[in-house]
Amino acid sequence: MSTQPAQAAPKPSFVRYDAVTKSYGAKGGALALRATSLDIAEGEFICVVGPSGCGKTTLLNMLAGFVKPTTGRVSIGDVPVAEPGPDRGVVFQEAGLFDWLTARRNVEFGLKMSGVPQKERQLRADEVLKLTGMLRFADRYPSQLSGGMKQRIGIARALVNDPAVLLMDEPFAALDAQSRSLMQEELLSVWRRTGKTILFVTHSVDEAIYLADRVVVMSANPGRIKADIRIEIERPRDEMSLEFNRLKRELKEMVMFEARQQELEA
Amino acid sequence: MAESDRAAPGTVAEGSNRAWKMLVSFLGASLLPLSILAVWQALALLLENALGPFFPTPYQVANALLDWAFAINGSTATFSGTLIYAIGASLRRVSVAFLIAACCGIPLGLLVGWSMRMRLILDPTVQLFRPVPVTAWVPISMLWFGIGDGAAIYLIFLATFFPIYLNTFHGVRYINPTVIRAGQMLGARGLRMIVHVVLPAALPAIFAGLRISVGFAWTAVVVSELVAVKNGLGYVMFDAYGFLRADIVVAAMVVVGVLGSVSDRLLMAAENFYLGRYRGRISA
Numbered sequence: 001m002s003t004q005p006a007q008a009a010p011k012p013s014f015v016r017y018d019a020v021t022k023s024y025g026a027k028g029g030a031l032a033l034r035a036t037s038l039d040i041a042e043g044e045f046i047c048v049v050g051p052s053g054c055g056k057t058t059l060l061n062m063l064a065g066f067v068k069p070t071t072g073r074v075s076i077g078d079v080p081v082a083e084p085g086p087d088r089g090v091v092f093q094e095a096g097l098f099d100w101l102t103a104r105r106n107v108e109f110g111l112k113m114s115g116v117p118q119k120e121r122q123l124r125a126d127e128v129l130k131l132t133g134m135l136r137f138a139d140r141y142p143s144q145l146s147g148g149m150k151q152r153i154g155i156a157r158a159l160v161n162d163p164a165v166l167l168m169d170e171p172f173a174a175l176d177a178q179s180r181s182l183m184q185e186e187l188l189s190v191w192r193r194t195g196k197t198i199l200f201v202t203h204s205v206d207e208a209i210y211l212a213d214r215v216v217v218m219s220a221n222p223g224r225i226k227a228d229i230r231i232e233i234e235r236p237r238d239e240m241s242l243e244f245n246r247l248k249r250e251l252k253e254m255v256m257f258e259a260r261q262q263e264l265e266a
Numbered sequence: 267m268a269e270s271d272r273a274a275p276g277t278v279a280e281g282s283n284r285a286w287k288m289l290v291s292f293l294g295a296s297l298l299p300l301s302i303l304a305v306w307q308a309l310a311l312l313l314e315n316a317l318g319p320f321f322p323t324p325y326q327v328a329n330a331l332l333d334w335a336f337a338i339n340g341s342t343a344t345f346s347g348t349l350i351y352a353i354g355a356s357l358r359r360v361s362v363a364f365l366i367a368a369c370c371g372i373p374l375g376l377l378v379g380w381s382m383r384m385r386l387i388l389d390p391t392v393q394l395f396r397p398v399p400v401t402a403w404v405p406i407s408m409l410w411f412g413i414g415d416g417a418a419i420y421l422i423f424l425a426t427f428f429p430i431y432l433n434t435f436h437g438v439r440y441i442n443p444t445v446i447r448a449g450q451m452l453g454a455r456g457l458r459m460i461v462h463v464v465l466p467a468a469l470p471a472i473f474a475g476l477r478i479s480v481g482f483a484w485t486a487v488v489v490s491e492l493v494a495v496k497n498g499l500g501y502v503m504f505d506a507y508g509f510l511r512a513d514i515v516v517a518a519m520v521v522v523g524v525l526g527s528v529s530d531r532l533l534m535a536a537e538n539f540y541l542g543r544y545r546g547r548i549s550a
Contacts, residue, residue: 020302064447064451065450066447066450080314083450084447084451085453088451089451090447090448090451092444092447092448094442096442096445096446096447096448097448098445098448098463098466098467099544099545100467100469100541100543100544101466109452109454109462110451110452110453112462113452113454141543142544143542155450161453218364232342
């Protein structure tokens with residue numbers, strides 16, 4: 001499945017996980033992630049799927065700088081990740097917006113922290129608010145926005161700092177089916193227009209195949225990468241097509257097998 | 267046309283309906299106070315032989331209150347027309363002490379809630395002082411500050427500081443971790459993190475602490491004025507008690523109650539001003 005077309009030259013890796021492990025607790029504590037290496041090229045859209053507890057969020061949090069690997073190293077463009085920062089925009093599952101600020105002030109927050117003057121802040125915020133279709137709602141508070149709108153502000157808030165990568169941790173999991181499809185399409189259009197490198201964690205195989213250039217399948221106990229599959233289907237992808245469903249069956253079986261293993265072990 | 271014809275009478279009906287609803291809710295709200303007044307009056311009549319002037323009627327209290335405030339008939343003798351000074355003295359103590367407590371309690375609560383190191387250094391000591399009741403501080407504070415504002419302000423400070431500190435501290439500890447991570451991701455660090463993320467996120471809890479402690483402030487001001495100061499509403503209660511003037515004692519209780527409830531309303535208004543726009547308004 002992971003056969004690459006002969007004409008595509010291998011892109012240089014931009015984000016690199018170099019034999020990272022993560023264990024919690026004292027020495028010899030629970031191993032959450034076994035030595036894992038992963039290379040992501042600039043501009044690539046990667047989806048990570050797997051049963052819960054497989055370490056997919058840990059993988060994302062290491063790149064974000066929220067979690068330090070126990071051993072091994074994570075780097076972007078050869079610079080090792082040390083702590084969280086606006087060069088790695090994170091979109092959280094539960095948006096995590098600042099309730100006390102309007103949508104616009106939420107988007108401007110990162111620029112304010114890095115000392116961008118008010119005038120420029122407004123211009124750049126307007127730009128990403130337009131890009132995410134939220135300009136009309138810019139003066140609302142998060143409590144006055146729907147789940148989908150909150151996520152758009154979450155994406156805008158990350159994008160406005162012009163990050164090297166966009167990290168998305170099950171951002172659409174809490175949305176209803178219609179908003180989810182809508183958000184997926186809009187995310188692809190944002191990706192096309194900005195050319196950002198995206199690491200997207202999801203538990204939905206459908207979502208992964210619909211969005212990604214590459215789908216990374218993980219398994220649990222301890223967490224590790226089980227498969228790394230390039231999706232060659234032309235975009236826009238038809239979720240009803242034979243090709244899509246063939247891939248879906250294959251991936252779903254892989255994930256289900258893992259989930260079953262986990263049930264048996266528990 | 268037909269649409270508006272039908273709409274017009276509907277609006278009128280809706281308007282009178284609303285007036286009717288307001289009347290009903292007003293009557294409903296005044297039901298309990300009116301019955302309390304009635305029971306009070308009945309009890310005063312019933313206890314007339316046993317307690318006499320020690321159980322004043324609502325009328326006697328109102329009369330004392332009005333003379334105390336406006337010197338209408340001299341029925342409160344030396345207290346006549348002096349209410350404003352008593353209120354001034356008590357209000358001054360409450361506001362100064364409350365302000366100092368907020369200025370210490372909020373920053374300290376933020377620091378201790380946010381920094382594990384600060385928590386280890388400061389919190390055990392603070393928790394050691396907290397269980398000592400304010401009343402237990404009365405004798406020592408009189409020895410330290412003498413009879414006067416100092417002792418009163420110190421006691422009110424002790425009563426209000428802990429609820430403000432504790433609520434701020436817990437408000438910080440229970441901030442949604444995603445919000446903190448979002449702040450880190452957007453480059454907020456150190457003091458900027460505290461000012462721009464931690465403080466606003468903990469503000470609802472801080473307001474809760476302020477509202478709890480303002481009630482304690484009125485308790486403490488009365489306690490301190492009963493013993494440690496020679497003016498203010500608490501002192502009037504004590505003084506009038508010496509003259510066996512129960513009507514003035516109760517009038518002073520009414521004033522303290524009203525001031526306590528007004529200060530709570532003021533804090534609620536401030537809370538609505540700061541939090542209402544994003545959280546929806548609260549009432550009562």
